[in-house]
Amino acid sequence: MIARRVRYEIVSRAIGPTLMAMERWRRRGRGAGGAEAPFGPPLESTRKLKELTTLHYLAGRFADGAVPVAWVTSGFPVEMLRPLGFHTVYPENHGAICSVKRMVPELSEAVEREGYSRDLCGYARADLGSVATGKTPVGRLPRPDLLCCCTNICQTVLYWYRALAVHFRVPLVVIDTPFVYGEAQPHLLAYVAYQLRELTETAERVAGSKVDRDALGETMRLAREGTRLWAECLRAGCARPSPWTGFDSFFHLAPIVAMRGTRECNAYYRMLRDELNDRVARGVGGVADERVRLLWDNLPIWFNLRDLSTVLARNGFNIVCATYTNAWAEAGSMIDPADPEGSAARAYVHVLLNRDLPYKLSIMKRLCREYGATGAIFHSDRSCKPYSIGQIDLMGRLASEEGVKGLLLEADHADPRSWSEAQAYNRLHAFMEMFG
Amino acid sequence: MPEYTIMRDATISARKKLGHKTVVVLPVHYPRELFTAMDVHTVELWGPPGPPHGPDAGRIQAYTCAVVRNALAFLASGGADAADAVLFPHTCDSIQGLATLAPDFGGWGKPALRFLHPKGGDGPAARAFVRAELSLLADRLAELTGRPLALPRLAEAIGLHARIDRLRGDLLSRRALLGMGDRDLYRLLRRGEFLVPEDHLAELAVAARGLGEERVQRGVPLMVTGYVPEPMTLLDSLASSGAFVAADDYAAVGRRVPLSFPADGGDPLDTLAAKAFSMPPCPTRGGDQDVRMEHMETLYRRSGSAGLIVHVQKFCEPELFDVPAIRRRFARIGAPLLYLEGELEASLSGQVVTRLEAFVEMVDARRNAP
Numbered sequence: 117m118i119a120r121r122v123r124y125e126i127v128s129r130a131i132g133p134t135l136m137a138m139e140r141w142r143r144r145g146r147g148a149g150g151a152e153a154p155f156g157p158p159l160e161s162t163r164k165l166k167e168l169t170t171l172h173y174l175a176g177r178f179a180d181g182a183v184p185v186a187w188v189t190s191g192f193p194v195e196m197l198r199p200l201g202f203h204t205v206y207p208e209n210h211g212a213i214c215s216v217k218r219m220v221p222e223l224s225e226a227v228e229r230e231g232y233s234r235d236l237c238g239y240a241r242a243d244l245g246s247v248a249t250g251k252t253p254v255g256r257l258p259r260p261d262l263l264c265c266c267t268n269i270c271q272t273v274l275y276w277y278r279a280l281a282v283h284f285r286v287p288l289v290v291i292d293t294p295f296v297y298g299e300a301q302p303h304l305l306a307y308v309a310y311q312l313r314e315l316t317e318t319a320e321r322v323a324g325s326k327v328d329r330d331a332l333g334e335t336m337r338l339a340r341e342g343t344r345l346w347a348e349c350l351r352a353g354c355a356r357p358s359p360w361t362g363f364d365s366f367f368h369l370a371p372i373v374a375m376r377g378t379r380e381c382n383a384y385y386r387m388l389r390d391e392l393n394d395r396v397a398r399g400v401g402g403v404a405d406e407r408v409r410l411l412w413d414n415l416p417i418w419f420n421l422r423d424l425s426t427v428l429a430r431n432g433f434n435i436v437c438a439t440y441t442n443a444w445a446e447a448g449s450m451i452d453p454a455d456p457e458g459s460a461a462r463a464y465v466h467v468l469l470n471r472d473l474p475y476k477l478s479i480m481k482r483l484c485r486e487y488g489a490t491g492a493i494f495h496s497d498r499s500c501k502p503y504s505i506g507q508i509d510l511m512g513r514l515a516s517e518e519g520v521k522g523l524l525l526e527a528d529h530a531d532p533r534s535w536s537e538a539q540a541y542n543r544l545h546a547f548m549e550m551f552g
Numbered sequence: 553m554p555e556y557t558i559m560r561d562a563t564i565s566a567r568k569k570l571g572h573k574t575v576v577v578l579p580v581h582y583p584r585e586l587f588t589a590m591d592v593h594t595v596e597l598w599g600p601p602g603p604p605h606g607p608d609a610g611r612i613q614a615y616t617c618a619v620v621r622n623a624l625a626f627l628a629s630g631g632a633d634a635a636d637a638v639l640f641p642h643t644c645d646s647i648q649g650l651a652t653l654a655p656d657f658g659g660w661g662k663p664a665l666r667f668l669h670p671k672g673g674d675g676p677a678a679r680a681f682v683r684a685e686l687s688l689l690a691d692r693l694a695e696l697t698g699r700p701l702a703l704p705r706l707a708e709a710i711g712l713h714a715r716i717d718r719l720r721g722d723l724l725s726r727r728a729l730l731g732m733g734d735r736d737l738y739r740l741l742r743r744g745e746f747l748v749p750e751d752h753l754a755e756l757a758v759a760a761r762g763l764g765e766e767r768v769q770r771g772v773p774l775m776v777t778g779y780v781p782e783p784m785t786l787l788d789s790l791a792s793s794g795a796f797v798a799a800d801d802y803a804a805v806g807r808r809v810p811l812s813f814p815a816d817g818g819d820p821l822d823t824l825a826a827k828a829f830s831m832p833p834c835p836t837r838g839g840d841q842d843v844r845m846e847h848m849e850t851l852y853r854r855s856g857s858a859g860l861i862v863h864v865q866k867f868c869e870p871e872l873f874d875v876p877a878i879r880r881r882f883a884r885i886g887a888p889l890l891y892l893e894g895e896l897e898a899s900l901s902g903q904v905v906t907r908l909e910a911f912v913e914m915v916d917a918r919r920n921a922p
């Protein structure tokens with residue numbers, strides 16, 4: 117245990133950072149590269165983002181047996197785990213990486229043979245496939261000591277983590293956040309807060325240590341600040357031209373999801389915000405010739421991000437705002453370091469995916485107005501039902517009430533097998549023609 | 553009009569004449585006792601099966617289950633207009649989505665009730681939450697009927713439904729001793745989805761008198777698990793292949809019979825809250841997957857089943873996620889398994905019928921092998 121801990125610390129504090137520094141040195145003077153038409157110059161911060169992600173997964177390879185490891189869903193109140201020194205793994209984030217690397221079909225097929233349906237969430241299939249085969253683009257994922265699932269993004273994670281619990285034979289903590297119609301009722305908040313207190317007990321047992329309440333308060337403060345910083349990054353997109361593309365923002369979302377409540381996360385977003393604001397001041401756009409500004413709804417199509425953004429950018433279209441990235445800039449502001457459980461309950465039940473359609477529509481309208489979006493792409497995500505149900509009506513209402521033109525683009529966030537490229541691009545071109 | 557709709561319409565009209573309100577209920581789990589106590593008639597809506605009634609199904613993507621798409625089409629086309637409200641239990645992401653889509657964006661203009669049930673395990677917080685949800689639902693029903701909940705009435709309703717549940721449990725667990733065919737048995741059990749409880753109880757009691765001491769079902773005993781026995785012709789195909797349902801783990805049927813019954817007395821709302829935690833494992837409620845597998849294996853062995861049919865709805869995440877675990881568990885005990893995926897079709901396709909027949913034949917041959 118001690119030897120493993122030492123190895124983990126050496127990798128995460130010395131070897132990893134040294135490798136990153138060497139890489140920086142190797143690339144010194146090269147900058148982030150020049151603009152590649154039809155895009156503006158790439159963001160310098162992207163390099164730092166890659167370093168952060170690489171370091172996180174590198175440390176992860178040595179985490180099990182060294183520090184407690186938790187696998188957590190993206191909407192889980194991870195702040196509660198930080199003071200206990202958990203190394204956290206986000207299977208959804210890992211699923212996105214698998215998708216970008218086009219590994220999902222192979223991983224999914226492995227579990228389809230066990231009886232998992234191809235209709236299930238692509239992240240879940242990628243993760244279960246990775247668990248079953250040991251294949252991953254990040255080298256190795258540490259074995260969990262604790263599984264943490266919060267139903268505020270969907271019920272799917274509950275079914276998925278139940279299966280993981282059977283596989284790994286480790287405790288599963290479910291934070292059940294019943295759906296909010298209108299505003300959350302007091303008994304609902306009390307229920308979630310109670311579960312958060314129970315979570316602390318379980319996590320303490322697994323970690324073999326006690327939560328330091330001051331450290332918890334500080335983590336909560338950092339999480340709230342991180343949310344604010346992320347919101348500031350997004351707000352830079354209100355400028356014309358937007359200093360980045362929505363597709364960039366999907367990638368830069370990773371720290372607020374996976375490193376929320378840490379100093380590294382906040383330092384990163386300060387850097388990104390400053391760079392974005394500097395680009396705004398200099399009139400540098402994410403798309404070289406931004407003509408039409410769009411809203412994106414639902415998860416990204418990870419495996420096709422580059423192609424899709426290129427087609428849009430070539431025609432002067434830029435995704436300037438997204439309900440997905442915005443979701444991480446909203447609820448975190450409710451966190452109060454003085455009341456970790458109570459405020460986390462409030463913050464985590466009020467996330468976008470846990471709220472009714474009128475709320476979603478109000479957010480879309482606000483985003484379109486604030487960011488000057490005149491069109492919207494609704495990614496109808498085959499394997500993410502909670503995000504997709506209601507999109508057809510939302511699109512109609514956004515058009516009739518705000519004059520925002522919409523396109524329903526059927527795809528999948530992770531699995532390219534259900535993506536029909538020719539059909540999708542035909543529809544996309546027809547959509548773009550509507551803007552003249 | 554299909555039998556499904558005719559029967560439901562007829563009971564709604566009869567209740568209306570008596571001045572009682574009717575609430576249409578989406579699947580799966582809900583506190584029916586509360587409605588009975590407040591003289592509110594409930595009619596469940598499992599689809600309905602068959603093609604959607606009207607264009608509104610197109611407002612939900614085709615990769616969503618037929619239960620939800622058909623329900624939206626049915627509500628929006630006025631199929632449930634005779635009812636006074638709809639209840640959306642917190643079953644899954646799809647019903648959760650429907651519970652805001654239809655009332656908020658069109659399709660259902662009358663009151664929309666919701667019942668959120670916990671997805672984790674039992675415990676003080678979960679019980680307190682269910683209790684609070686029950687109180688809230690009672691308040692909403694009081695608004696609908698103009699009468700508050702009377703706790704003694706609730707205690708009576710709990711007793712009435714316990715009698716119903718016991719009889720349903722008996723008929724299912726002693727299936728082999730009952731002369732009735734599957735189609736008749738399931739028609740009877742599913743009449744509970746829309747009949748007035750007293751009437752359902754009376755029918756069940758008559759049927760239960762047919763339970764003998766001797767095994768009368770001689771066909772190939774099979775266990776079924778899945779969502780809802782639709783199309784009901786599945787049961788006909790089983791019967792004509794020489795099989796019968798010896799154990800039931802359908803969400804709509806067997807999984808709604810409690811495993812234990814609370815003692816009389818105490819606060820009826822607490823008793824009703826406790827019932828939520830005495831039900832058989834159901835993935836729509838979350839809970840430990842191993843516990844569910846254990847339960848299914850017990851059901852299988854106790855019933856003397858010789859094979860398992862897994863009959864799920866396409867795109868149904870709660871059910872589909874458990875399929876590999878079911879496959880593993882039943883492979884381990886050497887149980888033959890047939891997997892069927894449906895979309896609330898009006899009848900079984902010829903291909904499925906052939907698969908069913910072949911399966912029954914194979915199970916029978918295995919059973920009779922020396």
Ligand code: SF4
Pocket residue numbers: 208237238239240269270271272273415499500501502503529
């Ligand atoms: S992609 Fe959708 S279904 Fe999958 S985990 Fe995320 S919210 Fe849930």
Ligand code: SF4
Pocket residue numbers: 579617618619620643644645646647779836865867868869870871
């Ligand atoms: S069939 Fe499955 S997905 Fe559809 S409503 Fe029922 S539980 Fe939900």
